[in-house]
Amino acid sequence: MDWLIVGALVFVLLAVSVGVYYWSTPRVPRVRNVRNVDTHALHTETKTVSMKKTMATYPLTAREREIALLAMQGQSSTEIAGQLAISVRTVDKHLQNIYRKLNIRSRSELKYVLRDMDAVDM
Numbered sequence: 001m002d003w004l005i006v007g008a009l010v011f012v013l014l015a016v017s018v019g020v021y022y023w024s025t026p027r028v029p030r031v032r033n034v035r036n037v038d039t040h041a042l043h044t045e046t047k048t049v050s051m052k053k054t055m056a057t058y059p060l061t062a063r064e065r066e067i068a069l070l071a072m073q074g075q076s077s078t079e080i081a082g083q084l085a086i087s088v089r090t091v092d093k094h095l096q097n098i099y100r101k102l103n104i105r106s107r108s109e110l111k112y113v114l115r116d117m118d119a120v121d122m
Contacts (some may be wrong), residue, residue, distance in 0.1 A: 059062060059101050064097060066084070067091060068110060071098075075096070077092055
């Protein structure tokens, strides 16, 4: 075989294996834009009074908090839009902003992050 073809096949095989590894490993949401957070305490679920105050500084707007709580309860974007009298696209945009601000990718990770926080303090 030609060495160029062998090199291309090795590259493709490596890229596929890295992709499979990346998408198959569980992700723990990382905390962004929060100062003085003890990450070990976040992941071991030991909350202190100072940590609750720090976690309350998530940069979510009131509407984003409302939509995040509804999404955490398992409501679809359509149900949230109907309940809040806004469009589905607006709900999806708010969810994108929430995911970006909390550095997460899905509703299941949102549940994980919000479960670890007091919903009132969010």
